[in-house]
Amino acid sequence: MSVAETRRKKIMALLQKHQSMAVSKIISQFSYSPATIRNDLKVLCNRGLIVRRHGFAAINSSTVQASNENFSDRTMKFHDEKVKLAHAAMKYIQSSECILLDASSTCYEIAKVLNKEPLRLTVITNGLMAANLLKANSLITPILIGGIVNGASSAVEGLLGLNLLTKLNIDYAFLSPEAFTLDKGLTDFSIYEVQLKQQMVKYSNKKIALISPDKLGHNSLATFSEADQIDQFIIAQTPQNATQITSIFQDHPHLHYIVV
Structure with missing residues (x-):
């Protein structure tokens, strides 16, 4: 930065x-x-x-x-597209892995899919809703990152849980920003959320970005990941944004993306 x-x-x-x-x-x-x-x-x-x-x-x-919109309200926005993103993300997850889910409503949809799968996993998250959901699955070990609890977003924020990230080998981090452009990368409004997500990017082996239609082509306050730090973009395509997706990525063949 x-x-x-x-x-x-x-x-x-x-x-x-x-x-x-x-x-x-x-x-x-x-x-x-x-x-x-x-x-x-x-x-x-x-x-x-x-x-x-x-x-x-x-x-x-x-x-x-x-930015402080109630979590349950956020889950309803582009819900069908977020479900598609979650199912597309599943192809990167295998049993015995350690994965990370951020506190986004999109990653909560991944948690809902995981909860029904016979996969033995360790799932690190700063999402209160995801951790609470996954605790009922005996095959999954959910680990909640410590920090400041944001009630509106149902997220744990800040760097108090940083030591945890440094001690675990995270195979994949699944991250959904508040906004995304090639120029500014993946951005969020909450400074505390940005600080934590920057460390998620740093300590994860592979980074998967999940982009719902409302995030594309916008910037928020601060960047937590540059575009070229992401190993795979999964983007929800609609008739309204199909041309926009092509125009964003066509001149950047080193960036890997799929549309769902």
Whole structure:
């Protein structure tokens, strides 16, 4: 991540904490020039992450609402496509492996499929719903990553569970971002979620990205994985995004993807 993006992430952390701050107060928190910070605020505003008015900057409430959307509501969005993504992911999973599922509603669909399969697995996850579901399967050993519990997203976030990731040999990590573009890679809004997912990418042998139609062609706050760090993209195709998928990947033959 560039110095500028790291700085903008810190600005967003401030605004997430305080909701609204005077621009002069934000500037005073950093050892950069006022012009640099004002430019960062302009960039964040153009991305739709914050709003600016009368010398103040504030979190864009519509963006925050989307990022903290109730988990059960998220499972209903593009549900059929997420089920297809989950079934496509199954071809990469074999018995006796250690896999990782993030806390996304898409990976929850993978957990639902796994729960019905006769596979002996270790499943690491920061998803409360996935861990709770898989605990009933005697063939599966679910391991919940420790950290800060986000009730809205039913996720465990932050780096408190990092030591766990360093000690296990993870065969496959299945990751679903809040947004994806080739330019910014896989992105998420929650800084704590981004921090944890960056470590998931680092300590997993193979990375599989699951992209539902609402994630394609958008950017969120911070990148947790560059596109070329992903071993396989699985993308849900609809009549509306078929051309978009082709245009994104046609000039990048080194990126492996399938559509479902």
